[in-house]
Protein backbone atom coordinates (compact mmCIF):
# COMPACT_ATOMS: atom_id res chain seq x y z
CA UNK A 70 0.00 0.00 0.00
CA UNK A 71 1.14 3.60 -0.65
CA UNK A 72 0.40 6.39 1.83
CA UNK A 73 0.89 9.97 0.65
CA UNK A 74 1.27 12.64 3.34
CA UNK A 75 0.54 16.28 2.63
CA UNK A 76 1.54 19.13 4.95
CA UNK A 77 0.03 22.12 3.27
CA UNK A 78 1.12 25.58 4.46
CA UNK A 79 0.12 29.05 3.34
CA UNK A 80 2.76 29.27 0.61
CA UNK A 81 4.35 25.83 0.68
CA UNK A 82 3.49 22.14 0.59
CA UNK A 83 5.66 19.45 2.17
CA UNK A 84 4.91 15.93 0.98
CA UNK A 85 6.14 12.39 1.47
CA UNK A 86 5.15 9.08 -0.08
CA UNK A 87 5.57 5.90 1.99
CA UNK A 88 5.32 2.19 1.17
CA UNK A 89 3.34 0.45 3.84
CA UNK A 90 3.71 -1.55 6.07
CA UNK A 91 7.50 -1.26 5.56
CA UNK A 92 7.35 2.51 6.39
CA UNK A 93 9.85 2.92 3.58
CA UNK A 94 9.89 6.50 2.23
CA UNK A 95 9.73 6.42 -1.56
CA UNK A 96 9.71 10.10 -2.33
CA UNK A 97 9.53 13.41 -0.49
CA UNK A 98 9.66 17.04 -1.36
CA UNK A 99 8.85 20.65 -0.82
CA UNK A 100 6.81 22.96 -3.02
CA UNK A 101 7.66 26.59 -2.22
CA UNK A 102 6.62 30.13 -3.07
CA UNK A 103 3.15 29.18 -4.32
CA UNK A 104 1.40 32.25 -5.74
CA UNK A 105 4.63 34.22 -6.18
CA UNK A 106 6.18 35.09 -9.54
CA UNK A 107 8.38 32.01 -9.58
CA UNK A 108 7.62 28.89 -7.56
CA UNK A 109 9.92 25.93 -6.95
CA UNK A 110 9.79 22.22 -6.20
CA UNK A 111 12.53 20.20 -4.55
CA UNK A 112 11.70 16.57 -5.24
CA UNK A 113 13.60 13.58 -3.78
CA UNK A 114 13.40 9.92 -4.71
CA UNK A 115 14.73 7.23 -2.36
CA UNK A 116 16.27 3.96 -3.47
CA UNK A 117 13.92 1.48 -1.78
CA UNK A 118 16.38 -1.38 -2.40
CA UNK A 119 19.12 0.56 -0.56
CA UNK A 120 17.38 2.63 2.14
CA UNK A 121 20.67 4.09 3.44
CA UNK A 122 21.75 5.42 0.04
CA UNK A 123 21.32 9.17 -0.40
CA UNK A 124 18.18 10.11 -2.37
CA UNK A 125 18.39 11.34 -5.94
CA UNK A 126 16.53 14.51 -6.64
CA UNK A 127 15.67 17.42 -8.81
CA UNK A 128 14.93 21.07 -8.28
CA UNK A 129 12.44 22.77 -10.59
CA UNK A 130 11.61 26.45 -10.81
CA UNK A 131 8.29 27.12 -12.48
CA UNK A 132 5.14 29.18 -12.19
CA UNK A 133 2.84 27.81 -9.47
CA UNK A 134 -0.17 30.12 -9.26
CA UNK A 135 -1.96 28.05 -6.59
CA UNK A 136 -1.88 24.88 -4.45
CA UNK A 137 -3.64 22.90 -7.17
CA UNK A 138 -0.89 23.70 -9.67
CA UNK A 139 1.73 22.70 -7.08
CA UNK A 140 0.16 19.34 -6.23
CA UNK A 141 -0.54 18.59 -9.91
CA UNK A 142 3.16 19.06 -10.63
CA UNK A 143 4.05 16.74 -7.73
CA UNK A 144 1.71 14.06 -9.13
CA UNK A 145 3.44 14.46 -12.49
CA UNK A 146 6.87 14.01 -10.85
CA UNK A 147 5.62 10.89 -9.01
CA UNK A 148 4.05 9.26 -12.07
CA UNK A 149 6.09 10.40 -15.10
CA UNK A 150 9.67 10.50 -16.32
CA UNK A 151 12.73 8.62 -15.16
CA UNK A 152 12.28 9.35 -11.45
CA UNK A 153 8.70 8.11 -11.35
CA UNK A 154 7.80 5.92 -8.38
CA UNK A 155 4.23 4.93 -9.25
CA UNK A 156 2.41 4.45 -12.56
CA UNK A 157 -0.85 6.06 -11.63
CA UNK A 158 -2.28 8.30 -8.85
CA UNK A 159 -4.78 5.46 -8.25
CA UNK A 160 -1.94 3.49 -6.60
CA UNK A 161 -2.14 5.84 -3.63
CA UNK A 162 -4.58 4.26 -1.18
CA UNK A 163 -4.50 6.92 1.53
CA UNK A 164 -3.72 10.62 1.64
CA UNK A 165 -2.88 11.82 5.17
CA UNK A 166 -3.23 15.55 5.79
CA UNK A 167 -1.69 17.61 8.55
CA UNK A 168 -4.48 19.82 9.85
CA UNK A 169 -3.32 22.36 12.42
CA UNK A 170 -6.50 23.17 14.36
CA UNK A 171 -8.98 20.45 15.24
CA UNK A 172 -10.64 22.27 18.15
CA UNK A 173 -12.33 20.03 20.73
CA UNK A 174 -14.16 18.09 18.04
CA UNK A 175 -11.14 15.99 17.08
CA UNK A 176 -9.12 14.19 19.74
CA UNK A 177 -7.94 11.62 17.22
CA UNK A 178 -7.09 11.00 13.59
CA UNK A 179 -10.23 11.15 11.46
CA UNK A 180 -11.46 10.05 8.05
CA UNK A 181 -12.34 13.23 6.16
CA UNK A 182 -16.03 13.68 5.38
CA UNK A 183 -18.03 16.76 4.41
CA UNK A 184 -18.79 17.35 8.12
CA UNK A 185 -15.10 17.15 8.99
CA UNK A 186 -14.28 19.68 6.27
CA UNK A 187 -17.01 22.00 7.52
CA UNK A 188 -15.56 21.84 11.06
CA UNK A 189 -12.03 22.56 9.75
CA UNK A 190 -13.49 25.63 8.01
CA UNK A 191 -15.27 26.74 11.19
CA UNK A 192 -11.84 26.80 12.83
CA UNK A 193 -10.25 29.18 10.25
CA UNK A 194 -10.52 32.16 12.60
CA UNK A 195 -8.52 30.33 15.29
CA UNK A 196 -5.61 29.35 13.04
CA UNK A 197 -5.65 31.87 10.20
CA UNK A 198 -2.13 31.06 9.00
CA UNK A 199 -2.74 27.33 8.82
CA UNK A 200 -6.27 25.91 8.56
CA UNK A 201 -7.21 27.66 5.29
CA UNK A 202 -4.12 26.17 3.61
CA UNK A 203 -4.84 22.75 5.13
CA UNK A 204 -8.43 22.86 3.82
CA UNK A 205 -7.19 23.84 0.40
CA UNK A 206 -4.76 20.90 0.40
CA UNK A 207 -7.65 18.53 1.19
CA UNK A 208 -9.82 19.91 -1.64
CA UNK A 209 -7.01 19.60 -4.15
CA UNK A 210 -6.05 16.08 -2.99
CA UNK A 211 -9.67 14.94 -3.28
CA UNK A 212 -9.64 16.02 -6.92
CA UNK A 213 -6.22 14.54 -7.73
CA UNK A 214 -6.67 11.26 -5.80
CA UNK A 215 -10.43 10.63 -6.03
CA UNK A 216 -10.13 6.94 -5.20
CA UNK A 217 -7.93 7.40 -2.11
CA UNK A 218 -9.17 7.69 1.44
CA UNK A 219 -8.44 11.16 2.82
CA UNK A 220 -7.45 11.30 6.49
CA UNK A 221 -6.88 14.30 8.78
CA UNK A 222 -4.23 14.23 11.51
CA UNK A 223 -4.63 17.20 13.83
CA UNK A 224 -1.83 19.17 15.53
CA UNK A 225 -4.19 19.69 18.47
CA UNK A 226 -5.15 16.02 19.01
CA UNK A 227 -2.15 14.96 21.15
CA UNK A 228 -2.85 17.82 23.60
CA UNK A 229 -6.43 16.75 24.25
CA UNK A 230 -5.13 14.85 27.33
CA UNK A 231 -4.25 18.10 29.14
CA UNK A 232 -6.01 18.29 32.51
CA UNK A 233 -8.68 20.96 32.79
CA UNK A 234 -6.63 23.15 35.14
CA UNK A 235 -3.97 23.28 32.39
CA UNK A 236 -6.25 23.93 29.41
CA UNK A 237 -8.73 26.40 30.94
CA UNK A 238 -8.12 30.15 31.12
CA UNK A 239 -9.22 32.13 34.17
CA UNK A 240 -12.09 33.74 32.25
CA UNK A 241 -15.85 33.59 32.90
CA UNK A 242 -17.02 30.02 32.46
CA UNK A 243 -19.44 30.80 29.61
CA UNK A 244 -16.54 31.73 27.36
CA UNK A 245 -15.46 28.12 27.60
CA UNK A 246 -18.82 26.39 27.62
CA UNK A 247 -20.38 28.51 24.87
CA UNK A 248 -17.38 29.66 22.83
CA UNK A 249 -14.81 26.92 23.51
CA UNK A 250 -12.17 29.44 24.52
CA UNK A 251 -9.42 27.28 26.06
CA UNK A 252 -5.86 26.16 25.43
CA UNK A 253 -5.62 23.69 22.51
CA UNK A 254 -1.89 23.41 21.81
CA UNK A 255 -0.21 22.61 18.47
CA UNK A 256 2.66 20.67 16.86
CA UNK A 257 1.12 17.65 18.63
CA UNK A 258 2.23 15.20 15.95
CA UNK A 259 5.84 16.28 16.41
CA UNK A 260 5.72 16.26 20.23
CA UNK A 261 4.11 12.81 20.16
CA UNK A 262 6.69 11.42 17.73
CA UNK A 263 9.81 12.66 19.55
CA UNK A 264 8.37 11.80 22.99
CA UNK A 265 7.80 8.21 21.85
CA UNK A 266 11.36 8.05 20.48
CA UNK A 267 12.79 9.47 23.72
CA UNK A 268 10.80 7.09 25.94
CA UNK A 269 11.97 4.13 23.83
CA UNK A 270 15.59 5.35 23.97
CA UNK A 271 15.40 5.69 27.76
CA UNK A 272 13.68 2.28 28.10
CA UNK A 273 11.16 4.09 30.26
CA UNK A 274 7.55 4.23 29.01
CA UNK A 275 6.65 6.48 31.96
CA UNK A 276 9.48 8.99 31.32
CA UNK A 277 8.90 12.62 32.31
CA UNK A 278 9.90 14.60 29.25
CA UNK A 279 10.00 18.19 28.04
CA UNK A 280 9.82 18.28 24.24
CA UNK A 281 11.00 21.50 22.60
CA UNK A 282 9.89 21.98 18.98
CA UNK A 283 11.77 24.91 17.43
CA UNK A 284 10.81 25.49 13.78
CA UNK A 285 9.20 28.56 12.27
CA UNK A 286 6.50 28.03 14.85
CA UNK A 287 7.88 27.02 18.26
CA UNK A 288 6.31 25.20 21.16
CA UNK A 289 7.12 23.01 24.15
CA UNK A 290 5.20 20.21 25.82
CA UNK A 291 5.37 18.48 29.22
CA UNK A 292 4.84 14.78 28.52
CA UNK A 293 4.59 11.83 30.90
CA UNK A 294 3.92 8.27 29.85
CA UNK A 295 3.16 9.48 26.33
CA UNK A 296 0.44 11.81 27.59
CA UNK A 297 0.70 15.58 27.20
CA UNK A 298 0.21 17.40 30.52
CA UNK A 299 0.81 20.95 29.32
CA UNK A 300 2.00 22.87 26.29
CA UNK A 301 3.03 26.43 25.53
CA UNK A 302 0.75 27.28 22.61
CA UNK A 303 -2.83 28.07 23.49
CA UNK A 304 -6.15 28.93 21.89
CA UNK A 305 -4.22 29.59 18.68
CA UNK A 306 -0.58 29.09 17.66
CA UNK A 307 0.55 32.50 19.00
CA UNK A 308 1.22 31.83 22.67
CA UNK A 309 4.35 30.70 24.49
CA UNK A 310 7.79 30.79 22.92
CA UNK A 311 9.26 33.52 20.73
CA UNK A 312 8.95 32.33 17.08
CA UNK A 313 10.16 33.35 13.63
CA UNK A 314 7.43 35.97 13.14
CA UNK A 315 5.07 35.36 16.10
CA UNK A 316 5.31 37.10 19.45
CA UNK A 317 4.67 34.25 21.87
CA UNK A 318 3.50 35.22 25.38
CA UNK A 319 2.24 38.76 25.73
CA UNK A 320 0.39 40.67 28.44
CA UNK A 321 -3.21 41.13 27.13
CA UNK A 322 -2.97 44.82 28.16
CA UNK A 323 -0.66 45.31 25.17
CA UNK A 324 -3.53 44.27 22.87
CA UNK A 325 -5.90 46.65 24.62
CA UNK A 326 -3.40 49.46 24.20
CA UNK A 327 -2.95 48.67 20.49
CA UNK A 328 -6.69 48.45 19.87
CA UNK A 329 -7.49 51.52 22.00
CA UNK A 330 -5.06 54.44 22.23
CA UNK A 331 -2.87 53.32 19.29
CA UNK A 332 -5.88 52.83 16.99
CA UNK A 333 -4.97 49.44 15.47
CA UNK A 334 -7.75 47.42 13.82
CA UNK A 335 -8.22 43.73 14.70
CA UNK A 336 -6.72 42.80 11.30
CA UNK A 337 -3.68 44.96 11.97
CA UNK A 338 -3.18 43.37 15.39
CA UNK A 339 -3.46 39.91 13.82
CA UNK A 340 -0.88 40.79 11.14
CA UNK A 341 1.41 42.32 13.79
CA UNK A 342 1.33 39.28 16.10
CA UNK A 343 1.40 36.59 13.40
CA UNK A 344 3.69 38.03 10.76
CA UNK A 345 5.73 40.97 12.03
CA UNK A 346 6.74 40.00 15.57
CA UNK A 347 8.98 37.34 17.10
CA UNK A 348 12.56 37.18 15.86
CA UNK A 349 11.62 39.27 12.81
CA UNK A 350 10.27 42.09 14.96
CA UNK A 351 13.25 42.02 17.31
CA UNK A 352 16.11 41.56 14.86
CA UNK A 353 14.81 42.18 11.33
CA UNK A 354 15.24 38.47 10.40
CA UNK A 355 12.86 35.56 10.85
CA UNK A 356 15.16 32.77 9.65
CA UNK A 357 17.50 31.55 12.37
CA UNK A 358 20.36 31.14 9.89
CA UNK A 359 20.20 34.87 9.07
CA UNK A 360 20.04 35.75 12.76
CA UNK A 361 23.10 33.61 13.48
CA UNK A 362 24.97 35.35 10.67
CA UNK A 363 24.05 38.77 12.09
CA UNK A 364 25.02 37.59 15.56
CA UNK A 365 28.44 36.55 14.30
CA UNK A 366 28.81 40.03 12.78
CA UNK A 367 28.24 41.52 16.24
CA UNK A 368 24.68 42.77 15.59
CA UNK A 369 23.23 43.91 18.96
CA UNK A 370 19.61 43.37 17.90
CA UNK A 371 20.32 39.79 16.86
CA UNK A 372 22.06 39.22 20.21
CA UNK A 373 19.03 40.49 22.14
CA UNK A 374 16.63 38.43 19.99
CA UNK A 375 18.71 35.31 20.57
CA UNK A 376 18.82 35.96 24.32
CA UNK A 377 15.09 36.49 24.59
CA UNK A 378 14.44 33.33 22.53
CA UNK A 379 16.58 31.15 24.81
CA UNK A 380 15.35 32.86 28.00
CA UNK A 381 11.72 32.01 27.25
CA UNK A 382 12.62 28.35 26.63
CA UNK A 383 14.51 28.23 29.95
CA UNK A 384 11.53 29.69 31.78
CA UNK A 385 9.28 26.93 30.46
CA UNK A 386 11.82 24.21 31.25
CA UNK A 387 11.63 25.31 34.88
CA UNK A 388 7.85 25.49 34.79
CA UNK A 389 7.40 22.10 33.15
CA UNK A 390 9.82 20.30 35.45
CA UNK A 391 7.51 21.49 38.24
CA UNK A 392 4.42 20.36 36.28
CA UNK A 393 5.99 16.90 35.80
CA UNK A 394 7.36 16.62 39.34
CA UNK A 395 10.75 15.56 37.99
CA UNK A 396 12.54 15.16 34.72
CA UNK A 397 14.19 12.32 32.81
CA UNK A 398 15.00 14.23 29.60
CA UNK A 399 14.53 17.33 27.51
CA UNK A 400 14.32 16.88 23.74
CA UNK A 401 15.27 19.44 21.09
CA UNK A 402 13.63 19.02 17.71
CA UNK A 403 12.61 20.72 14.38
CA UNK A 404 14.71 23.00 12.13
CA UNK A 405 16.31 25.14 14.86
CA UNK A 406 16.26 22.54 17.64
CA UNK A 407 18.00 19.93 15.48
CA UNK A 408 20.55 22.22 13.82
CA UNK A 409 21.36 25.20 15.99
CA UNK A 410 23.99 24.20 18.56
CA UNK A 411 24.24 27.75 19.92
CA UNK A 412 20.54 27.87 20.83
CA UNK A 413 20.88 24.55 22.68
CA UNK A 414 24.00 25.80 24.40
CA UNK A 415 22.34 29.04 25.56
CA UNK A 416 19.24 27.19 26.76
CA UNK A 417 21.27 24.71 28.80
CA UNK A 418 23.87 27.17 30.15
CA UNK A 419 24.41 26.94 33.93
CA UNK A 420 21.61 24.40 34.36
CA UNK A 421 23.76 21.84 36.22
CA UNK A 422 22.02 22.81 39.49
CA UNK A 423 18.82 21.66 37.81
CA UNK A 424 20.21 18.29 36.70
CA UNK A 425 20.90 19.30 33.08
CA UNK A 426 24.58 19.25 32.09
CA UNK A 427 25.38 19.82 28.41
CA UNK A 428 28.48 18.26 26.87
CA UNK A 429 29.55 21.06 24.52
CA UNK A 430 31.66 18.78 22.29
CA UNK A 431 28.69 16.42 21.80
CA UNK A 432 26.45 19.42 21.22
CA UNK A 433 28.67 20.63 18.36
CA UNK A 434 28.87 17.25 16.62
CA UNK A 435 26.63 16.76 13.60
CA UNK A 436 25.19 13.30 13.09
CA UNK A 437 21.93 11.92 11.78
CA UNK A 438 19.36 10.36 14.10
CA UNK A 439 18.86 10.58 17.85
CA UNK A 440 21.77 12.08 19.81
CA UNK A 441 22.41 12.40 23.52
CA UNK A 442 24.33 15.66 24.05
CA UNK A 443 24.44 15.62 27.86
CA UNK A 444 27.46 14.69 29.96
CA UNK A 445 27.59 11.13 31.25
CA UNK A 446 26.78 12.31 34.78
CA UNK A 447 23.96 14.70 33.86
CA UNK A 448 20.97 13.76 36.06
CA UNK A 449 18.52 14.25 33.18
CA UNK A 450 19.38 13.56 29.52
CA UNK A 451 19.54 16.28 26.87
CA UNK A 452 18.48 14.72 23.55
CA UNK A 453 18.36 15.93 19.95
CA UNK A 454 15.75 13.94 18.00
CA UNK A 455 14.91 14.72 14.38
CA UNK A 456 11.17 15.05 14.13
CA UNK A 457 9.26 13.25 11.39
CA UNK A 458 5.74 14.60 11.34
CA UNK A 459 5.10 12.96 7.96
CA UNK A 460 5.98 9.45 9.21
CA UNK A 461 3.89 9.94 12.35
CA UNK A 462 0.95 11.09 10.17
CA UNK A 463 1.34 8.01 7.94
CA UNK A 464 1.44 5.74 11.01
CA UNK A 465 -1.73 7.29 12.39
CA UNK A 466 -3.48 6.88 9.02
CA UNK A 467 -2.48 3.20 8.90
CA UNK A 468 -3.68 2.65 12.49
CA UNK A 469 -7.02 4.30 11.77
CA UNK A 470 -7.61 2.15 8.71
CA UNK A 471 -6.55 -1.04 10.52
CA UNK A 472 -9.01 -0.23 13.35
CA UNK A 473 -11.80 0.22 10.83
CA UNK A 474 -11.30 -3.17 9.22
Ligand SMILES: Nc1ncnc2c1ncn2[C@@H]1O[C@H](COP(=O)(O)OP(=O)(O)O)[C@@H](O)[C@H]1O
Nearest residue numbers: 283284285286355356357358403404405408409
Ligand atom coordinates in the same frame (compact mmCIF):
# COMPACT_ATOMS: atom_id res chain seq x y z
N1 LIG B 1 21.43 24.58 9.95
C1 LIG B 1 20.58 25.37 10.58
N2 LIG B 1 20.98 26.15 11.59
C2 LIG B 1 20.11 26.96 12.24
N3 LIG B 1 18.81 27.03 11.95
C3 LIG B 1 18.34 26.26 10.97
C4 LIG B 1 19.19 25.39 10.23
N4 LIG B 1 18.44 24.73 9.32
C5 LIG B 1 17.17 25.20 9.47
N5 LIG B 1 17.13 26.09 10.47
C6 LIG B 1 15.98 26.88 10.90
O1 LIG B 1 14.83 26.10 11.11
C7 LIG B 1 13.66 26.92 10.94
C8 LIG B 1 12.63 26.15 10.14
O2 LIG B 1 12.37 24.96 10.80
P1 LIG B 1 11.28 23.90 10.29
O3 LIG B 1 11.16 22.86 11.33
O4 LIG B 1 11.61 23.47 8.91
O5 LIG B 1 10.01 24.82 10.33
P2 LIG B 1 8.57 24.73 9.67
O6 LIG B 1 8.22 23.27 9.60
O7 LIG B 1 7.74 25.47 10.67
O8 LIG B 1 8.66 25.39 8.34
C9 LIG B 1 14.14 28.21 10.27
O9 LIG B 1 14.17 29.25 11.22
C10 LIG B 1 15.56 27.85 9.84
O10 LIG B 1 16.39 28.95 9.87
Ligand SMILES: CC(=O)OP(=O)(O)O
Nearest residue numbers: 255256284285286306
Ligand atom coordinates in the same frame (compact mmCIF):
# COMPACT_ATOMS: atom_id res chain seq x y z
C1 LIG C 1 1.10 25.30 14.48
C2 LIG C 1 2.33 25.90 13.91
O1 LIG C 1 2.85 26.83 14.45
O2 LIG C 1 2.83 25.30 12.81
P1 LIG C 1 4.15 25.75 12.00
O3 LIG C 1 5.28 25.68 12.92
O4 LIG C 1 4.21 24.75 10.88
O5 LIG C 1 3.88 27.16 11.53
Ligand SMILES: [Mg+2]
Nearest residue numbers: 284285286403
Ligand atom coordinates in the same frame (compact mmCIF):
# COMPACT_ATOMS: atom_id res chain seq x y z
MG1 LIG D 1 6.96 22.46 11.04
